[in-house]
Amino acid sequence: MDLNPADESFAARLRDVLPEDVLRPVEDRYLSEPRGRFAGQAGLLALPRQVEEVSALVRAASQARVPVVPYSGGTGLVGGQVMPQGPAPLLISLERMNAIRGVYPAENVLVAEAGAILSDVQDAALEVDRLFPLSLAAEGSCRIGGNLSTNAGGVNVLRYGNARDLCLGLEAVLPDGGIWRGLTRLRKDNTGYDLRNLLIGAEGTLGIITAAALKLSSVPSGIGTAMIVVPSPEAALGLLALARSRVGEAVSAFELIHGQGLRFLDEVLPDVRQPFAERPEWCVLIEVGLAGGLDPTSALEAIFEQAAEQGLALDGVIARSEAQRADLWSVRERIPEANRLTGSLSSHDISIPLSAIPEFIRRGAEAVAGIGQFRINSFGHVGDGNLHYNVFPMPGSNRADHDHQREAVQRAVHDLVHEMGGSVSAEHGIGRMKVGELERYGDPVRLAAMRAIKAALDPAGIMNPGAVLRA
Template sequence: MSVSPELRDADAAFLARIEAMLGKGGVAPAEPRYLEEPRGRYIGRAAAVLRPSGTAEVQEIVRACAEARVALVPYSGGTGLVGGQVMAEGPLPVLLSTERMHAVRDIDLIDDVLVAEAGVILADAQAAAREAGRLFPLSLASEGSARIGGLLATNAGGVNVVRYGNARALCLGIEAVMADGSLLSDLTRLHKNNMGFDLRDLLIGSEGTLGIICAASLKLFPAPVETATGWIALDTPARALELFGLARERLGSAIEAFELVGAQGIAFLGEKLPGVTVPKSAATPWYVLAEVADGAGSDVPARFEAMLAEALERGTIEDVLIAQNVAQRAAFWTVREQIPEANRLIGSISSHDISVPRSRLVEFIERGGAAIHAIDPSLRINCFGHIGDGNLHYNVFPPAGRSRDDFEPVRGRVKEAVHDLAHALGGSVSAEHGIGRLKTGDMTRYADPGRLAAMQAIKRALDPRGILNPGAVLP
């Protein structure tokens, strides 16, 4: 949906009214850190950053914005990669930051639930669960700054989706403020609740366009006692899928993560982050970082080693290093987690967060490479991601010594080639990062018309004045 022509600038009088509501510290200048998204593709605008300390203050802010017809852009950790947190055009909005709403309200070890406010940083939620002897399994590279509200609003994925699911699967209930300032109070701890429409699932993944998530009840799991992590060298993505199939047969639900890493990603680390220690395995075109975990007595490490020995004997893999201690495990994961940072430092021409059925992954990688090199054979492709759930980060870079700006004329063709292929193979052009403002055109091009019409109708019904994150998600 386009920005409503009835929206107005957030002027001095409006900000004075909000400041009177929130008091000292509740209104802050719109500093650059709030207005720049990580890839530098968008620079936003805002009259101010509103910093409520609780849900009641969010309600007051939303009511005031609805009355004055001022656009409200939710801001969580600022780590989103599709421009959903920055509004570059239209009437001057305000940002609503959840950074002061950072309480873990409750941890219940009978229900296995952690109730967290929207501004809780993911790493802090993980730590709170760990201190209670439990696991909150959502894990991704930006967990030191990403916040719970934004993670739910974008339905974040991460490395453990293969076992635990996306953010949506980890949330039992939500507290949210709707576009008229009313409160949706549904912090349920129930695993079964069929009382009508699931408004929790409607708000999760809506990127702040339907309501402002203020708190959530999150699922906890038993903390794993036995863990094993392997850095595995192999020749092709087909071999990686073969290994995943064998691992599922031998280890079942103990598989927590199964990450594909290309040699180009390793080369980028050497180019931009030489301090990152890469495991000294055989040099192959592809690698897998696999982790398995389970409870006491599961004998997971021995079963993992036996599975890998079988894979070596079959010729599925070329080499493997198994982490011998916590430090080595952390070093393996540092390699995977620093690849996005190396990508950022090099500067991609076009980055893609796609998913396809696992049965089409190999075809996508083969055909994708051919399509990109037909545009320009000098382009470099860094393909990596969560092969266990079919989600690849397929990013295209200039050759060494050239800038992404040199290739701006072909950026649209690169994106279209990758997205057209993912769509043709029954996949999605947004696997875990959301739509934001970057991919609204893709919604028009690829979304089922009936689905898109239903989404637009829901937006009109729940946000008739169009004040919540206008211009995001819907074209």
């Protein structure tokens, strides 16, 4: 029979093997998630300082059959960090394991503990004239362990890849409490199964990442940013191809922005400075980073001129200062905040084969219109095929008025994504919110293999039960 971690005998067992300040009273901030869809629970909260303490916590939980929920920055959007049902778990937060253990600029490697905040890792890299390119809206509060556990994406995937692509080695505690010391800085290591990539993206269901060796890149000598009005999503893809033909892999970000998102900014965040007096229906934010002293502004000017000649660009603004660059990025980065303030009925983090994006946008609007009258804000990292496709009530109504339609909207969108060879989770993970979607759309052979791996590594089923796979 499972023990409740609030049971004093379990707590006493932990106090016997841990420093007295590791166990803390559970605070409400650890039991919520940003979208307010799940309310968590916890019998005990632990804040370890080193991997050996994480090991002791997990080993004791394994022996007592107590569920464990790893907690990182709490910024996840699919409920992976909260456990609303079942025996109250032991919640392990890695926020005190936040050290930068080493920086190796000659190797382009940085070793960080899992609790290090992403922006602190970026700053540590810049101190040695290197770039850690993972970048997302929550970078001031999300932590590296959570980024890796969810295989986070962000705005620079087009050039540098997901979190998985930026990691060389891991230190992790497995479900029996064993410590895997795989913190290698090697680029080549063909010595058996790849446990690193098994743990990355597993959302804490196969173990707890405690530290990582991360890949760094050279800092571009020049960065150029522009916002360009395009007549259609098809034109946006044409502009991306044109930009790549001129500057190759120097295109680091290519964000599609819909006019609905700009209008939401006008409604709820009017302080955001927008570059166009008349809100365009479609525009893209493009950023290039060049080396060797090449001028990114001139490169963007040439791209715009050629795009205008080909009918791919209607208007544009190129940042001439860091302040102007920040203003352009603020438009893109505050759209999710405007979405939250407006209140979506159904939000979707999806990916589509690049060439199919315009067709998906058209067919998606038709499918949603068949259910009712809604506003759609389709925006995101179109350069890597990732769209945030969010459906909102019309002015004068709110999402509570349409709760009865939420499931139909989600099903219509996800059915179309699946039909077109896409994914219903591009960068946010599965968590608890999308377990049913994974079962509905996932390949049955792959799901069977995932369940077999889970059973082999975590036979007691204690690690983040109910996330990714149904408990």
